[in-house]
Amino acid sequence: MSELHIGLDDTDSQKGMCSTYVVSQILQKLDLRKNLISPPELVRLNPTIPWKTRGNGALSIRLKLGQKNIENLKKEIIELVEEYREESSNSGVVFFDNDPRNIEELRDFSKKAVKEIVKIQNARELAKEYGEAYEFGNGQGVVGAVCAVGYVFSDYTFELIGYRKKERWGTERDLEKNSVKKISKKYSPTIWDNFDWRNSEMVLSPNSPCPVLFGIRGDSKERIIEASKELRGEEVVLKQLFKTNQGTDEHLQHKKNIDKIKPYTSVIIKGEVVREPETIEGGHVILGICGEAGNVIDCAAYEPTKDFRNTIRKLIKGDTIKVFGGVRKKPLTINLEKIKIIDLAINSEEKNPVCPDCGNRMESAGKEQGYRCRKCSTFANKKVKIFRERELEEKVYEVPPTARRHLSKPLIREEQD
Ligand SMILES: [Zn+2]
Known part of the structure; x- marks a missing residue:
């Protein structure tokens, strides 16, 4: 044969x-x-x-x-x-x-x-x-x-693609959002990234004028096939199942040193936040991390990553994180796909002490003279440390499905391992 x-x-x-x-x-x-x-x-x-x-x-x-x-x-x-x-x-x-x-x-x-x-x-x-x-x-x-x-697969997943009638190519896709929500709920976690709950958006449908009506992604081909029968919308003229390396993180390479990072690759690297997140024009959030050898690299959560940026904005100097993402060239920047928080720094600030009588903040009594409340004539020697609660946990945070790269492994798959 x-x-x-x-x-x-x-x-x-x-x-x-x-x-x-x-x-x-x-x-x-x-x-x-x-x-x-x-x-x-x-x-x-x-x-x-x-x-x-x-x-x-x-x-x-x-x-x-x-x-x-x-x-x-x-x-x-x-x-x-x-x-x-x-x-x-x-x-x-x-x-x-x-x-x-x-x-x-x-x-x-x-x-x-x-x-x-x-x-x-x-x-x-x-x-x-x-x-x-x-x-x-x-x-x-x-x-x-x-x-x-x-190509030989290490890890793999499946995608079943449904195609539109030729006359409909380029026109608005008619796919019932409710049926997408329904299958996403019913067949989770074996199918994933078909609906973005955080942004209430259908992810299984492309925006380009191509022949694809939907592509259902997941780990079990049987469940994907079942789910495809429950979608409601315009006529599907052809369905084809593909075996794929989507959702496997195969593109990522562990790197020890930031100076070894090359543009046009994707990396996993551990570092400490040394430059706090800053929102730049366009809504992108940029921060700087420092690797073990002392080199610093920019990391970016771009605007399309939506509320993932709010997580990034909560990072502070001293946090130890592992970042996952593709490297763009000018300037060398890691485009964040997810982060793992390894160790959260303590967020504290020194403030003038509070007056025990009236509750107002005391004023400095002069250089190295301590602090006093003029009104109540109370006195204190030192500033006090205020601790702020961190709104982050030591775990993995990922971009929403709408912003996920095909190869990027969603957390839901990680949890099944
Ligand atoms: Zn007072």
Whole structure:
């Protein structure tokens, strides 16, 4: 029995289409569902890359084929990609006749692409050596295509995508909010990030003019499929389940020293707050943390993270926290996805003592002369320390689902481990 492993990326653009739709069409139009070795895979690659298309997701299809003419099938797939791909996109398609996950070089390349920047040259070489590649536009998509096809899951989740009727693409989506709330409640915690309770917003529906009506995310494919049947709204013409590395934190790398942090990667690092949170223009909150080696880096909770910013604003100098997030370049800043509070500093302030008779604050009686109340002639030697309660706990705080990166692991999954 022969196999065919297909990798595909960058058929979409900012304005429409979606690579998952192209994959769903390939499976349906060429009647390949029965040949699937596993569900098609949606692999999210490094989310900090500035030139990525929307979610930086690449796709693979793994097939077991009987007597089918493989060369002919490849031709048919390319024809469908050409038909559906956005003209301005830089699509890449690769075919491997043997399971590329058995090739160490390819596996490593895929894993690297989730965390760092990989070179198109390397992707082209790998495709040429072990398979075959088709490029469109500037060919950038070949990177994702090679990564998706060589990717081996560590942790994984699922997403079931429902597609709209073609006539409705670009129009307002009709999805009953109540049904979304209902499934989110009923199937929690095995499905997650479909509704944002804090902001009362549907997260499972994109805003772009693409063919997607919804994408239900979660850990159990059975529960996701059940939930999809309970959604109410406009007609769904096609549903496709994907296995994915979404919600796994695979992009994050533990770093010991701040000076080792590179732009366009995502990190976990422990530090002490040395510059207190400040709200800048646009509503973004910036603070500075200092790592073990003494270097300081900015951390940001951007405006779209909404009430997460209020948590960040409560941090004070001396708090020890672990931060999780992608690193942008100028200036080097960690874009916070979540924080873990390790140790809260004591929030205290020295104030003049209170008069025991009238209850007013005493005044200084002169340099090193103590404090007195003029009215009651009472006297005290020293200032007093006032302790303020911290409104934070030593736990993890995360951005709301509306602001979450695809790869970022929601707390609800952490709690199930
Ligand atoms: Zn007094």
